[in-house]
Amino acid sequence: MIEKLYRTVSPILYRIERLDDDKYGYLLIGPMILILSALAFYPLLRTFWLSLQSDDLYGEHPVGEFQGIDGYVEILTGGMDNVLSAPFLSLSDPFSSALVLTLLITAISVSIGTVLGLGMALILNKEFRGRSFARMMVILPWSIPIVIQGMMFYLLFQPSISPFVDVLHNLGLFSSNPMVSTRDSTIMVILIDIWRKIPFIALIILAGLASVDQSLYDVAKVAGASKFQQFKLITLPLIKPVVLIGMIFYTISSMKVYGVVEASTGCSTVPTLTCLVVDTFQMQRWATASAIAFLTALIIAGIIMVYLINFRNEVDSYE
Numbered sequence: 001m002i003e004k005l006y007r008t009v010s011p012i013l014y015r016i017e018r019l020d021d022d023k024y025g026y027l028l029i030g031p032m033i034l035i036l037s038a039l040a041f042y043p044l045l046r047t048f049w050l051s052l053q054s055d056d057l058y059g060e061h062p063v064g065e066f067q068g069i070d071g072y073v074e075i076l077t078g079g080m081d082n083v084l085s086a087p088f089l090s091l092s093d094p095f096s097s098a099l100v101l102t103l104l105i106t107a108i109s110v111s112i113g114t115v116l117g118l119g120m121a122l123i124l125n126k127e128f129r130g131r132s133f134a135r136m137m138v139i140l141p142w143s144i145p146i147v148i149q150g151m152m153f154y155l156l157f158q159p160s161i162s163p164f165v166d167v168l169h170n171l172g173l174f175s176s177n178p179m180v181s182t183r184d185s186t187i188m189v190i191l192i193d194i195w196r197k198i199p200f201i202a203l204i205i206l207a208g209l210a211s212v213d214q215s216l217y218d219v220a221k222v223a224g225a226s227k228f229q230q231f232k233l234i235t236l237p238l239i240k241p242v243v244l245i246g247m248i249f250y251t252i253s254s255m256k257v258y259g260v261v262e263a264s265t266g267c268s269t270v271p272t273l274t275c276l277v278v279d280t281f282q283m284q285r286w287a288t289a290s291a292i293a294f295l296t297a298l299i300i301a302g303i304i305m306v307y308l309i310n311f312r313n314e315v316d317s318y319e
Contacts, residue, residue: 044294044297047290047293047294047297048290048294050286050287050290051071051072051287051288051290051291051293051294052066052067052068052069052071052287053065053066053067053287054066054067054071054287055284055285055286055287055288067287071287071288071291072291072295075088075288075291075292075295076088076089076295078090078091080288083283083285083288084276084279084280084288085267085268085271085275085276085279085280086098086271086275086276086279088273088276088292088295095182095183096182096271098271098272098273098275098276099273099299101182101186101270101271101272102255102257102272102273102274104186105186105189105190105193105254105257105270105272106251106254106255106257108190109190109193109194109197109250109254110247110250110251110254112190112194113193113194113197113198113201113250114201114243114246114247114250116194116198116202117197117198117199117200117201117202117204117205117246118201118202118205118243120138120198120199120202121202121203121205121206121209122209122231122235124138124202124206125206125209125210135206138199138202138203139199139203140199141195141196141198141199142196142197142199142200144196146196146259146260146263147259147263149192149195149196149260149263150192150259150260150261150262150263150264151263151264153188153191153192153260153264154179154263154264154265157174157178157179157184157188157264158179159176159177159178159179165177165178174187178265179265179266179269180269181269182269182270185264185265185266185269185270186270188264188265189257189260189261189264189265189270189272192260192264193254193257193260196260197250197253197254200246200249200250201243201246201247201249201250204242204243204245204246204249205239205242205243205246207242208238208239208241208242208243209235209239211238212234212235212238212239216234217230217234220233220234241311244307244310244311245311247307248304248307248308251300251303251304251307252300252304255273255296255299255300255303256273256274256296256300257272257274258272258274258275258278261274261275262275267279273292273296273299274296276292277289277292277293277296280292
């Protein structure tokens with residue numbers, strides 16, 4: 001029995017031993033890739049299948065009946081606006097639609113947060129007394145639970161509690177009650193998102209700065225390069241791939257923003273895509289909620305593809 005098993009396994013082991021390093025590496029990580037792919041794609045495919053069914057509780061099509069992409073057409077053309085808590089995309093009033101608000105929050109938050117995170121990483125990369133303590137304290141906003149973060153800013157912008165609102169109102173920056181204004185509440189959500197994400201991207205960029213060869217700066221100093229020239233010609237090109245990776249995670253998280261919205265301004269004031277999914281699901285319209293969730297996933301995938309193309313171009317430029 002053992003000898004027969006050995007004769008069966010031996011040729012396989014021999015072929016494995018003859019594999020080159022690349023193929024051997026793929027063989028080792030292959031099972032894990034298959035498991036992770038199954039865990040990632042099964043919920044996505046299940047969501048897509050649910051989105052093709054009917055969930056009209058009072059319509060002519062029974063719940064669960066296959067309706068194809070009719071639900072997607074109604075969502076994208078505004079046919080579901082009278083059912084949804086907020087339009088998915090409104091051409092007449094774009095800034096009231098969940099898609100535009102989500103993209104607006106993501107674009108502003110990622111842009112400002114990345115710049116501030118880069119500046120914070122550059123400061124933390126310098127030698128100064130208490131640097132270790134500063135690095136530890138920087139991560140504090142990111143470690144605070146999302147609900148607590150939302151409540152902190154809710155109290156900060158609550159007119160009956162905080163005098164901060166009166167100051168902003170007198171300056172003409174906010175209305176007398178930011179909680180009922182979509183514009184003011186959107187700004188508030190952006191501020192929360194930036195505040196909680198800066199430590200995350202700063203630490204990613206800081207790891208990239210640690211990998212930069214310091215001898216390059218010594219050569220630049222001898223050549224008479226200024227600090228700005230060193231940053232422009234050495235630091236920024238070398239850490240750009242790391243910055244893009246950080247922006248990918250930052251963008252994904254901002255596109256899925258929900259907790260801080262619900263805990264601070266409320267989804268009724270700032271109806272993001274995730275708010276729309278949750279509200280629609282609570283109305284027991286599971287197919288419509290699945291369709292919105294799948295559309296959100298497609299949008300995120302498209303944005304990630306743009307990042308990955310830029311990332312590949314940056315990597316190829318150094319090869």
